[in-house]
Amino acid sequence: MIALKNKNIIGMLALRDKRPFSLEQKMGHIDGYLPRYSKICEVRLLSVQKQFRNSKVIYGLLKKAFEYITLKQYDILVISGILNQQKLYKHIGFIPFGDIVGDENARFQPMYITKNSFRLQLFFTEKEKISLLPGPVEISREVRKAFSERPLSHRSNEFKEVFYETKRQLCSLVKARNVEIFTGSGTMANDVVSIEIGKLDKRGIILSNGEFGDRLIEHGYKNNLDFTPYCIPWGQSFDWSDICGVMEKEQLFWIYLVYSETSTGMVNDYKKLLSSACKNDLKICLDAISAVGNIEVDFSGVYLASCVSGKGLEAFCGLGMVFYNHEIKEPDIKIPRSLDLYQYIHSQGIPYTLSWNLLFALYTSLGNLKERNKIKRVNELYSYIKQQLAHIGLTPFDGGKNVNPAVLTIPMMKPYSSQEMGQYLRENGYLVSYESSYLSERNWVQICLMGDIKKENLDGLVNAIKFFL
Missing domain, CATH: 3.90.1150.10 (Aspartate Aminotransferase, domain 1)
Incomplete structure (x- = not known):
């Protein structure tokens, strides 16, 4: 077995089941040290280039060795363990026996492991993966079960009951007056927000201190918004007094920013704008996609905020939402029907097909978050x-x-x-x-x-x- 990096061999090992083993040539017959077994083999010629002598390479080689001995039905494996890797061997489940062997140039600890070792099975068998992603996130058993329910029509009374209760819980969670839910991603939700900003027909500012702020600026350009981009290095905090100065100087009417910048983990505390000198009728619009469900939020002073089902709300990806606290006006421009917030409001929130499975999973998850x-x-x-x-x-x-x-x-x-x-x-x-x-x-x-x-x-x-x- 070999380990490769860029097609170059950086490590190797061999397995041998013909006796006498290398260990027996150094210390005599070894069966007296070992538990009962029926089929035995020895790791030979374990070698890793000096610059790659870390647990990752040795671990990978031993993993392949375990897969092989399982296939060939060996029930015990012996090895001359490298002295400076004893912690790794023991962590996996190898047990030392006998005295250290070798000479001053290369010294080894004889060790063995059985096929049924619990720790070896724990490390080497395939296990279900845990999602530590920003999406899709790790989903609870209850939410998965809810998602697998038999689908209901979005026109049925039962669907509507769950739909309106889900909206009520969402608004309560973020302290907003209203929310609309639609099929789509966070990108789509931000397009809906951008279109609503465009209805103001006034100049504003879009902030960026990370990847998703940069994307908001792109939303602004692609939706033909009239705005000033305000960019600072990634991971730095905004100087709100400077931003207010820019807004006053340029007579800007709205501001659009990422509440929680996922690229760096920064939270942009927009609430300082609410008590600032530039707050006069300022329309604050948020990309709150990574904020809701993960940190305390209060949208009572916010004009528009985007969110999704698949991050802090711990449900499946696929539902976008926009929170708002004002009356939505009918558009006087041609916009796609699926992005028209006014269309959702005047269809009691369900103008088009909406997935029962995604909705019921979100409804179930909201109950879990509170509990x-x-x-x-x-x-x-x-x-x-x-x-x-x-x-x-x-x-x-x-x-x-x-x-x-x-x-x-x-x-x-x-x-x-x-x-x-x-x-x-x-x-x-x-x-x-x-x-x-x-x-x-x-x-x-x-x-x-x-x-x-x-x-x-x-x-x-x-x-x-x-x-x-």
Whole structure:
């Protein structure tokens, strides 16, 4: 068995079942040290290039060895364990026996492991993956069950009862007067917000301090909004007094920003605008997609806010929503029917087909969030994993008080690769975010706590990261 990097061999091992074993040539017959067995083999020629002598490579080779001995029905494996990797061997389940062998140039600890070792099975068998992505998030059993219910027509009375109760719970959660729900993504929800801003027919400002702020600016251009883009470096906090100065100088009427910037985990505290000198009839519009369900929100002073079902609300992707506190005017321009908020309002919220399964899953999840005190749970998990990551030398972006505890963005330092770590964690049962271009270009990995995550999930994740490092 070999380990490759860029088609170059960086590690290898062999398996031998012909006796005498290499260990027996060094220490004599070994059966007296071992539990009863029927078929035995030995790991031979375990070798890893010096620059790759980390637990990741050795772990991968041993994993392949285990798969092979399981296939060939060996029930015990012996090895000359590398001395400086004893912690790894023992963690997997190897048991040392006899004295250290070898000479001053190469010394080894004889070790064995049985096929039925619990810890080996725990590490090497395929297990269900845990989603620590910003979406799709980890879904609870109750919500999955709700999603699998027999579909109902969106025109049925039962559908409407659940639909209107879901809207009521959403408005209560964020302290908004109204919400409309539609089939679509967060991008679509932001298009709906942009179209409503366009109805104001006034100039405004769009802020950006991260990837999703940049996307809002793109929404502005593509929806022909009249605005000033206001950009600062990613991860920095906005200077609200400076923004107010720009708005007063240019006589800007509305502001559009990301409430929780997913790319860095920053929370942009727009509420400071409500008490500022520039608040005179200011229309505050939010991309709140990563905020709702993860942090306390209050949209009572907000003009428009976008949201989705598949992040902090812990349901399935596929439903977009827009919150609002004002009367929606009939458009005097031609816009697509699916993006026309006025059309939803004047059709009692259901102008077109809406998925019962997505709706009922969201309805079920909203009940769980309240019952399980989601926001408190996210804060506790954030404090715990941040501390555990610090112990292994990883530090996520820290926005101080202005941080979304459901998002940890971790810059990886060379020689470590975010792509390699993300792939490694995926192989070992943990889905983290690393494939988006804005993450891969910066060598960042994201761990998100938006879904139904438990402390034991994080313990396993941290152990897997330790192996990688």
